Every structure is written in C-alpha cells, then in structure tokens.
Amino acid sequence: MKARSMGRWQLATRRKSLEAVVADGERAGLHRRLGAGSLLVLGVANILGAGIYVVTGTAAASFAGPAVVLAFVLAALACGFTGLCYAELSSVIPVSGSAYSYCQVTLGEGAAWALAWMVILEYLLAAAAVAAGFAGYLTSLLGDWHVAVPLALATSSVTASQQGGHTELAFSGGINLVAMLAVLAAAAVQIAGVGRSAWANLVLVLIKIAVLLAFVAVGSQFIDAANWRPFLPANEGGFAYGWPGVLRAAAMLFFAYLGFETVSMAAAEARQPRRDVPVGILGSLVVCTVLYIAAGAVLTGLVPFRELGVPDPVALAVDRIGWPGFAVLIKIGALTGLGSVLLANAYGASRISLSIARDGLLPAFFTRVHPKLGTPWLASVAFGAASALLAALLPISILGDLICLGIASAFIVVCIAVMWLRSRRPDLRGGFRVPLGGVWIGRTWIGVVPVLGIVMCLAMMAPVLGDMVAQVRRGDVLPASILVVYVLAGALLYLGYGQRRARRQVQDSNA
Template identity: 50%
Template sequence: MGGIIRRKNSLFVKKPCSLPEKGSADDGLKRSLGPLALLLLGVGSIIGAGIYVLTGAAAASFAGPGVLFSFVIAGFACVFAGLCYSELASSMPVTGSAYVYAYSTLGELPAWILGWLLVLEYGVAGSLVAVGFSGYFVSLLASFGIVIPEALSTPFVQSIPTSGGYSFVAGGGINLIAAIAVLIMATPLLFGLRNFAIVNSSIVLLKILVLLVFVAFGFSSIIPDHFSPLIPENEGGFAYGWQGVFRAASMIFFAYIGFETVSTAAAEAKKPQRDLPIGILGSLAVCTLIYMAVAAVLIGIVPFRELNVPDPLALAVDHIGKPWLLFFVKVGAVIGLTSILMSTCYGQSRIFFAMARDGLLPQAFMRLHKKHQTPWVGTIIIASCMAFAAGALPITLLGDLISIGVAATFSIVCLSVISLRNTAPELERPFKVPFGGFRIRGYWIGYVPAFGIFMCLFMITPLILDLVSKAQNGNPLPVLLLAGFIGVGASIYVFYGYRNSRMGSVESIEVENGVQVISGARS
C-alpha cells in the first residue's frame, strides 16, 4: 500500500478525482434528469435577463447597433469555456460544478475562491433576473389598469445615464416586486427536483415560443436606418465605438452562463458521461442563435438610444402596433423569467451543498428534507439573500458584478482542464476538448483551454477599466461592493472553512487495490 502524505490544513490540499464521484453517490440526491431535461435546463438558464432586459441597456449605454457584435464576441468566448466544462463534467459527474473541479485539480484555497465567485454567477444573477421580472410584471399589470407605485418597483440604488456610460445614485424606493418574486420562485425547489424539472421544461418551451413569435412578427417592422451607423462614433469613455462594443460584450457575457447550471446537475443526471456534453454545448448553440435573432429585430425596430428601459421587448412590440402581441410578449417575459429565477437558485443551492459537504460552509447548507431530499434550509437562506439584493441594486450594477464572477470562474475552469490533464492523464474522459495542445518542458497546455483563459481576460478588461474610472470620478459603489464581497468571503474561509475543512484534516490518502482511502479525516 502506497501513501500520499498531505499536510494537515494545507491550503492547497486536493480532493482525489475518485472522491468527488463517491461523495456524489452518497449525498442522497436522485438521478432523474435525461439529456432533454438537461438541455432544457441549460436553455432555461441562458435565455432570460440577457435577452429580455440587458440587450436594451447594453445597446443604449455602450454599443448601439454594434451590440450584435457584442453578442458574437461574448458567445465566442463562452464556446471555449463550454468545451472545458464538458470535459470536466463528463470526467467528474458530481454536484458542485466548477467548485469541485477546482478542488480536484488546483486545491482547497482555489476551490474556495471559485466557490465564492460562483455566488456572483448564481446568487447575484438571480437578483438581476428578478429586477427584469419586476419591470415586465409592472408593465403587464399596467395593461389591466393596475399601477404599482414607483417606490415599490425601483431599487434603492438607481442607475443614471451619463456621458461615457452611467453612474449610481441613492433613491428612496425598494424593488419589493423583485424581492417577492425571488421568494415565490424558490418555493418549488423545496419540494423536489422532479417537480422543478417539469415546471421548468414547460416554461422553457413557452419562452422560446414567445421569442420566435417576436422575431417572426417583428422582422417585417425592421427599419434599416436604425443600423446606420452600425457602430456609432465614440462619445467618450465606453459610450459607443469599438470601446463600447467590447464593454457591452463584458456586460452581457454573463447571459450565457446557463450551460454551467447543467454541470451543477451532474449528480442528478441519469447518464452524466453522455448527457452532460449534450446539455452544455447544445444549450449554448441553441441560445446563441436565438440571442442574435432577437437582438437584431429589437435594434431594427427601436432607435437604440431609447432602449434603456427594464422591458425593451415590450417597447419594441409597442412600436409594431399589435396590442395582442404586446400582451403575449409581456406575459411570456414574466413567465419566462420565472424559470431563470428557479434555475439560478437551484444552481447556487447545489454549489453551497457541495461546499458544506466538504466542511467549508455550515452544515445547514447540506441539510436535506426528510421527504423531498432537497437542501431546503440552504435554499431558503440563498433565496432570502437574493431577494435583498434584488430589492436594493439596479440591473446594470448587478450585471457588471456577475460578469466579473463569470470571467474569473471560466478562467479557473479552463486552467483546471490543463492541470488535470497533467496530474491525472489516465483519468477516463468520455469527452475531450478538441484540437489538442502543445508541451512546454513536458507540461501539456491545450489550445482550447488556453484560448478560453485569454478570452475571459479579454472580456473582463473593459469592465474593470470602467469600474476603476467610475471610482476615480466619484462613483466608488461598484468597487466598494466588490471589495466587500471579497472581504466577506475571505472572512468566512479564515474563521470557518479553514478550521472545519474535511479534506484539510486529512493526514494521508492511501491507495489500496486501486481504491483511495482517506485516513485522519474529521469524524
């Protein structure tokens, strides 16, 4: 028997590749999702605020008609990350997604950093979607003569358009509609994933139908002059020009994260090695096509400077002049965004479930309901935090925070593929990233993951420069929120995760008859 000695409480202790799969088998979650359900889960997660809300804000504030290029750039960057996710998910089909991948390849501290970054992806993304939901819901109620006071449908922090982009000011209201929406949509997750999958599949089909109808009826109303110039002249900062195109791409980058939600369901997939690549890459391809079609029609109908509203698709249909279509789109948007709220809350709860299972978060996040076998306590905590953010913050600020988390997460995932190929070349990989790679002093570096890292850094650069510029010009709120988020995460790890880590207390890992056996772990 050969032993691999691990220092107790090492910051970079790694979880052996066989352990995630075993832990997944023992966590009590049911394998009930097939390839179609995973594909719909991904589509349901991708199609949401990115197309229903942020397309308008990105065009109005940054790119103009050039937002079409922004979608191409963002989607192109996601392809490389999607391929890396597919390899890792098929090799390690476990709950926890990128967090578990990093734990097995890079070590505990990088895994914690990634797990905490995923809060920006899922928790904050759910808050953003709730804000978009609020805009369409208020507009829908207005169609029936029901007027919601502005103080109950606008966030405490408001985004104000300025030359070069936008700034933030404190308002007097709170988006109570968005906060309530989060809590209501998280409720089905408490009663079992099967119920969630059935509801989600129905909503996704309706959502796609709404967008296709919008494209079909809106195509004939496109005004070609709205695309001229395709890239408006820069007006300073990141307002238009190619600077604005790339800034808009960094803003809407997060809108493609739905394929990652598929990987968080690995422990509940019937045949993960086969089904996960189908769900991840399939949903990414389908949604990219839908995004481009809808964005083109939206820009073609409404002058881009008028699109900085919470319900741009409704505004476009109003220009068409078909009352029945306006009502149909509003209803579809309201119902469609509910699936995103459920998907983001679902993804965040499963990531925290995996982190709690490893001792890095309190055990409440992995406490399963006796009857429904769902992490119900963690779901309630997460939904409450999402509701608070949805009520207080504007959609533009939420979008920027999410994109930072997405770019960092995708980069670490790409790096994990490179690391795992070198440390565990014998690991079975039902799906491998294409195009091979090259070696530097014997260390394998894949073309796809390397370019994925480059594209993620390329995506995040305009965003970071813009946030720094805002801070220097008297708008430090985004930087302060990001710094506070990092500080809270560091505190949780130092005072809880580091002390209670299950793998950190492992003193040795022995290999006996091909099976890895932990010794010295906490009871």
C-alpha cells in the first residue's frame, strides 16, 4: 500500500522537461499559419462581447453602480499583469495548451491536471454564458421585427431570481434552444479549419468594433448625468455597492478578458510565436479595455443602474434613445460580438484538450487532428455538445462565479511559472520579458509583475468565494454543489484513468 501510494505521489509530482513540451508541440500536426494580426484579431474576438453585452448590466445593477467603469479598470489591471507573464512564457514555450503546459514544467503533472480541469470548466461555462446572452439579444432583435420567439425556446430550464436579498431557483419548463444552436454553430465553424475561423473572426471583429464605437458616439449625446450620481453608491451590506461592490463587479467582469489566454494557446500555430504572441496578447488587452470603459460609461449614463440587471443591457439602453433603426443596428452588433466570442472560445477549448489528451490524461480521441483541415475535430465536437447542454439548461447567474474561479486559478499558476523558469532556467532567453524587474532571494527570483498578478487574482477570487459561502448559508447550494461535484469528478478521472495511462507511459519509456 505504501509503495502504491508513493507511486501515485511520484506520478502526480513528476515534471515534464521544457524541451519535451516544445517537442510535443512540434509533433502535434497543427499548421503554423497565424501572424501577429490574426492573433490580435483572435484576442479581440474573444474579449469583446461578453463583458459589455452580457454581464456589465448585472455588475452595475447588483454591485458597482456607475462605478462599474472602475471595476473594468481593476479587472484589466489583473489581466494586464498576468498578460505580461503569459507573453514571456509563450515566447519561451511556443506550444498550445497555455497554462496547462506551463504548469507541467513547473509544478508537476497532478497540479497541471487540476489546473487544466478548472480551465476546461471555465471554457464550458463561458461558452454557455455567452450563448445565453446571444439568445437574449436575438430574441430582442426579432421582437423589433415583430417576430416572436416562444419564451420556452429562449429560456434556460433553470432560472434564478433575487428575492429578499437571496437567490431563488426555479424550473421554467423550457429549454434555451437558441443558445444551444449558437454553441453548436460555433463548433462547426471551428471544425472547418482555423484559417477560415480566423477570417470569420476578422469580419466579426471589424463589424462589432464599428458598432460599439457608434453606440459610444451616439449614446454619449443622450446621457443623463443624473444617472451617474452617486458615482459610487453607498454600501448596502455585503457586496452591494461601495468599494466591496466594485471589487465584486471586477470579479464578475474578469472572464470578459479571457481572450488573451486563447492567443497563447495559438502559439503552436503562430508563424513567429516569440514575436507575434506577445503582440496579440498585449494589443488585444489594450484595445478591449479602452472600448469597455467607454461603453460602460455610456451604458450607465443612459439607464439608471438599478434597471440594468437584464441579460441584454445594451439593447435596453439603445431602446431608451428612441431611434428604432439605430437600436436594430446595435443589437446586430451585439450578436456579432457574441458570435465572435463563441468562435474564439471553441478554438481555445479544443486546443487545451488536445494538449491534455496528448499526455494521456484524457481519452486518445481528443488528439485526433483532421488530416485535411488540420483541426482537432473530435475535441471540438465533444466540447461543443457539452457547452450546448449547459447553455440550454443553466442561467448566466449560476455560471459567472465558477468562471471567475477557474480563470484566477490559471492566472496564478502562470505568474508562478514565470518566477520558476527565471529561477531554475536562467539560460532561457525568449523574445519578451516582463518589465519592472525583481529581486533574488537565495536562488529564487521574485518578480514585481508576477507578484502583482498573484495579488490581483487573489483579490478577484476572495469576494466570489465569500459570496458563494453566503449563498450556501441562505440555502442556495447549486453553484457550490456544481463546483464540488466537478472537482470530485476530476479527481476520480485523474486517479482512475489519467494516472493509469501515465504509469503505462512511464513503463513503456523504461522498457
């Protein structure tokens, strides 16, 4: 029993060499066809959409009020520090898999699996949340054209509402078929090939940026400054407004910046990854943050913040302007933005599953790359089906907190990985290094930027975990139950399948 226990521990803590990780990326069979421009488009496509079109209204109505623009800044700072770390690591380790690959090199297989399992959850839930928003805007647009979508086909099976300061869940009797079809369509485009997905993303990004700028330009002419007072509403207890509310809103908006991680996952398909990946990561963060802040200010200036707790806040805002034609244009732009996020999310989910399965921790069919299209098509099918099911059944409110925890966990590991590689492999020289330097404590390098990234991520996680505990005490156990069941399932999968495959690989390599 002791030997078996030691065997499991040794497997969980074994590290993969940096050279082996890079070699695996070269053998993956993916085509190197993406340049800096395509990577920038990929990042913007994934970032822009969910933040302003879906969750900004809830963040303002429930937590921050007009100070939601400060929440965008806080979330951007956390992502910016981590983005710099991603840029350095991706220039040294130019493979798909992103944080999973970095964790393999630093903390070992067990920690890498735990991280990857949370990132998988993050992508599944993000796709479902974005698709739910897509369904809301499509229903609103069709309503403007006097086409009524049956409520039972655009409402999740489980609904959530705020009653007396707590969340109450109910079964609607419907199924969000619109959201389900949106996820499946994105998976189909991704399977068709990354080159065609990149072109589709380019068109979507150009359209949605133009429409978002139009919303800011026109909407700013109709702002009622009284809606911005008070800019920071007084705290009403817990995370309802005040500075605690701003921090809670920042955590909710965190997942809207997920796009730059998708850029790092594309390193194995970049023509010059050491140059192009950092440009894609940092460039997409800057572009999207500026647009988010401007649009968030206009949104809260058009509508009193307490009225913004709807799945389609931008649609509500443009309807207040009183220009029906302009409202239709903006709703089309919102659908365009959310569609591009779904495409980029499908890309990231399939790539990280490819990396995990290549190491034997997921079934081998995830590694199958289509011989003509050059894409991991079976992985795309699996993730598309799972995300579609979640989109059909669960509301956005249940998904958001779990997404934040997955993202923050991955980001913390990335920040640690930078310091580990600087300390253990000072011989490595990539095309980018995080700024502001650091200090050496013994043989360990402690960087200013990585430490700031870790602190900011912990600050994002704290209010989410605190709120989840409070929900359990009030009787709303569904979010916590989903998290616990998912974590236990991941542990059983790793111990029962992943370690058995890993042990077989070790035996084969020693034979």
